[in-house]
Amino acid sequence: MGVTRRKFLGWVGAATVGTTSMMGTRAHAASNKHFDGFPGSFGVLHDATRCIGCRKCEEACNRVNELPSPDQPFDDLAVLDNPRRTNAAAFTIVNRFESDDGGPAIYAKNQCNQCLEPACASACFVRALRKDKTGAVVYNASLCVGCRYCMIACPFNIPAYEYNEPLTPRIRKCHLCQFRIEKGLLPGCVETCPTEALTFGERDRLLKIAGQRINNFPGRYVDHIYGQHEMGGTSWMYLSPKPFTQIGLREDLGVQPAARFTSGPLSAVPIIVGLWPVLLTGIYAISKRKEKIAQQERIEAVAATVADANEEMKVKLAELKEKMTREKEAAINLEVKKALKEAAEKEEV
Amino acid sequence: MPQETNLPNKSVLTPFNIVAGIIILAGLIVTVLRFTKGLGTVTNLDDNNPWGLWIGFDLLCGVALAAGGYVTSAACYIFGFKRFHSAVRPAILTAFLGYALVVLALHYDVGRPWRLPYPIFVSPGTTSLLYEVGLCVFLYLTVLFIEYSPAALEWLGMKKLRNLIVRMTLVLTIFGVVLSTLHQSSLGALFMIAPSKLHPLWYSNYLPVYFFVSSIFAGLSMVIFEGTLAHRFLHDKMDATHLKESDGVVFGFSKAASFVMMGYLSIKLIGISVDNNWHLLFTGWGLWFLLELIGFVALPAFLYSLAVRERNLRWARWAAAWSVLGLVLNRLNISVIAFNWHLPSAQRYFPSWMEIVTSIFIVTLGVVIYRFITTRMPIFYDHPDYRHDI
Numbered sequence: 001m002g003v004t005r006r007k008f009l010g011w012v013g014a015a016t017v018g019t020t021s022m023m024g025t026r027a028h029a030a031s032n033k034h035f036d037g038f039p040g041s042f043g044v045l046h047d048a049t050r051c052i053g054c055r056k057c058e059e060a061c062n063r064v065n066e067l068p069s070p071d072q073p074f075d076d077l078a079v080l081d082n083p084r085r086t087n088a089a090a091f092t093i094v095n096r097f098e099s100d101d102g103g104p105a106i107y108a109k110n111q112c113n114q115c116l117e118p119a120c121a122s123a124c125f126v127r128a129l130r131k132d133k134t135g136a137v138v139y140n141a142s143l144c145v146g147c148r149y150c151m152i153a154c155p156f157n158i159p160a161y162e163y164n165e166p167l168t169p170r171i172r173k174c175h176l177c178q179f180r181i182e183k184g185l186l187p188g189c190v191e192t193c194p195t196e197a198l199t200f201g202e203r204d205r206l207l208k209i210a211g212q213r214i215n216n217f218p219g220r221y222v223d224h225i226y227g228q229h230e231m232g233g234t235s236w237m238y239l240s241p242k243p244f245t246q247i248g249l250r251e252d253l254g255v256q257p258a259a260r261f262t263s264g265p266l267s268a269v270p271i272i273v274g275l276w277p278v279l280l281t282g283i284y285a286i287s288k289r290k291e292k293i294a295q296q297e298r299i300e301a302v303a304a305t306v307a308d309a310n311e312e313m314k315v316k317l318a319e320l321k322e323k324m325t326r327e328k329e330a331a332i333n334l335e336v337k338k339a340l341k342e343a344a345e346k347e348e349v
Numbered sequence: 350m351p352q353e354t355n356l357p358n359k360s361v362l363t364p365f366n367i368v369a370g371i372i373i374l375a376g377l378i379v380t381v382l383r384f385t386k387g388l389g390t391v392t393n394l395d396d397n398n399p400w401g402l403w404i405g406f407d408l409l410c411g412v413a414l415a416a417g418g419y420v421t422s423a424a425c426y427i428f429g430f431k432r433f434h435s436a437v438r439p440a441i442l443t444a445f446l447g448y449a450l451v452v453l454a455l456h457y458d459v460g461r462p463w464r465l466p467y468p469i470f471v472s473p474g475t476t477s478l479l480y481e482v483g484l485c486v487f488l489y490l491t492v493l494f495i496e497y498s499p500a501a502l503e504w505l506g507m508k509k510l511r512n513l514i515v516r517m518t519l520v521l522t523i524f525g526v527v528l529s530t531l532h533q534s535s536l537g538a539l540f541m542i543a544p545s546k547l548h549p550l551w552y553s554n555y556l557p558v559y560f561f562v563s564s565i566f567a568g569l570s571m572v573i574f575e576g577t578l579a580h581r582f583l584h585d586k587m588d589a590t591h592l593k594e595s596d597g598v599v600f601g602f603s604k605a606a607s608f609v610m611m612g613y614l615s616i617k618l619i620g621i622s623v624d625n626n627w628h629l630l631f632t633g634w635g636l637w638f639l640l641e642l643i644g645f646v647a648l649p650a651f652l653y654s655l656a657v658r659e660r661n662l663r664w665a666r667w668a669a670a671w672s673v674l675g676l677v678l679n680r681l682n683i684s685v686i687a688f689n690w691h692l693p694s695a696q697r698y699f700p701s702w703m704e705i706v707t708s709i710f711i712v713t714l715g716v717v718i719y720r721f722i723t724t725r726m727p728i729f730y731d732h733p734d735y736r737h738d739i
Binding site: 121144149160162163166250258264 | 384397426479
């Protein structure tokens with residue numbers, strides 16, 4: 001057997017301590033703590049009113065990230081006829097949304113929104129995804145197992161997977177060009193955008209800029225900055241001339257960071273580890289004791305029956321004895337009477 | 350003695366062996382494709398549907414249906430139902446094989462299977478429920494292996510080690526129940542991170558509780574179901590004790606399953622009330638939900654109770670198969686069918702035939718190994734050397 005009992009207990013112990021100690025650092029299911037992002041971290045503001053759907057951002061993204069060249073060239077705008085999503089070969093895509101009131105079409109760029117508290121990072125069981133100080137949500141392929149739980153978790157359906165890599169598939173997604181930011185460069189898409197539909201900067205500043213634009217041109221924008229609070233806030237934010245659902249952004253996601261959805265069940269784990277053995281041992285003890293009592297009662301019942309039988313026997317014996325004594329006496333009396341009678345008869349004669 | 354009836358000089362080409370052989374051959378071909386061409390060739394998974402049949406069936410159903418191990422051993426050793434003792438070994442064996450095959454199936458699904466130990470030994474992501482699941486499944490597989498090992502050790506004649514492990518039975522059983530509670534429930538909690546993707550009738554804050562409670566009756570049903578098959582095909586391996594106790598096991602487990610299923614129904618209704626989802630019951634999804642809940646939980650639960658009242662073995666066995674199907678439907682609903690329910694139908698997932706072949710292949714492997722072990726080791730009978738100790 002490869003596992004000794006001691007070693008095994010050690011593992012369970014470590015697991016318990018591991019889960020418990022991590023609760024100390026992360027769980028605040030019942031607190032009002034809210035993470036506003038790393039101070040001074042960066043983000044991008046996408047203004048859909050300025051986007052012309054030229055796909056230059058897609059091209060730049062493809063170039064700086066050294067992605068495979070697509071089947072259709074980037075200047076082929078017929079691609080926009082069908083809605084698309086990000087995939088392993090495209091970290092960003094632009095979609096066209098026809099206006100429902102006959103107005104001009106709206107274009108919106110889609111990519112990883114770099115959540116402040118990312119669902120993917122919370123879901124990753126090897127910490128291959130994490131929120132970086134720059135504001136980027138970055139991926140470390142050298143840890144990734146390829147379980148794709150991050151893709152299940154992402155509310156924006158962003159992470160993509162290299163399904164055609166048999167042995168070394170990676171999760172692929174926009175990482176805010178973190179490697180460029182660290183060199184003092186702009187993200188590829190922002191640098192190339194010809195209409196300044198993308199603004200890079202500190203998230204706090206972007207929020208101010210967005211607020212100013214809404215104030216200055218109230219008729220042009222929906223009065224909402226998408227990403228300020230969605231899913232606990234994102235580093236990539238949007239302004240839109242139409243409700244955000246009309247440019248492919250869900251408005252029913254709520255403002256809770258994804259980690260909040262699972263903090264309840266996670267916090268139950270150490271409690272079960274602590275409580276279940278007590279409960280189960282208790283049930284075992286009760287059933288064992290019941291069994292013992294039942295056995296004792298059985299023994300007592302047998303003894304009582306035996307005792308009862310003995311008692312009955314004694315009474316019967318006593319009765320029998322008495323009866324026999326009485327019969328004997330009666331017989332003696334009878335004999336005596338008979339003898340006396342005979343004697344009396346003899347005397348008379 | 351059962352050992353003497355082992356391996357008669359029959360031809361290897363029995364119908365069972367031929368069918369199993371074909372399935373295993375097909376499975377091996379798909380295996381080669383999976384590891385040379387990738388998931389893209391073998392599966393219908395895509396970026397919107399990253400989890401399919403291999404997670405929905407092989408992992409979720411596999412783990413839930415292997416719950417018979419902890420349920421039976423807890424009933425016998427913790428709750429003191431000694432009359433279920435002869436059901437423990439078959440249940441532990443099924444659970445052990447079930448979990449082993451779940452882990453095998455994961456090797457197909459994840460991108461780099463040799464990194465499966467990473468979450469535990471290299472870079473633990475403790476904020477993830479999947480980490481919780483991984484750790485518990487790893488530990489529980491170890492526990493199940495130890496719990497199963499006395500049968501193998503009796504077969505191999507290693508008395509000392511066997512006696513040592515048998516003395517640990519209670520501790521192992523408690524470990525097993527703790528670990529099962531944790532990962533059975535966590536499998537449900539996995540989906541709590543995506544309220545925007547799972548249909549609200551299935552999404553609930555009680556998902557972990559639902560998964561745990563349904564694993565109990567799934568385990569009970571599976572023990573009955575599997576017992577049915579074993580009686581049919583492995584009857585000659587069973588000793589007098591097993592045969593004498595088996596009807597009692599069926600009715601005892603039926604009663605328990607019926608009871609737990611009724612409780613499950615009531616907590617499902619509480620879930621609907623808490624989220625006030627009553628209006629959704631009258632949509633198409635609502636009908637599907639009701640079909641699962643009434644057609645595959647309430648009705649089999651009712652059949653179970655009838656079977657117990659009338660002492661009808663056949664009904665109990667039908668109810669067991671029905672409940673197992675219901676469990677499978679529930680797990681597939683949550684992981685595949687009602688997941689991504691808002692996506693247009695063109696973007697929805699349906700498994701490829703190669704995914705289905707792989708799943709059948711893995712189940713077949715389980716059946717073949719189960720048969721190999723039960724025809725050789727003391728599973729359905731007490732080993733003569735240890736007849737008098739429990």
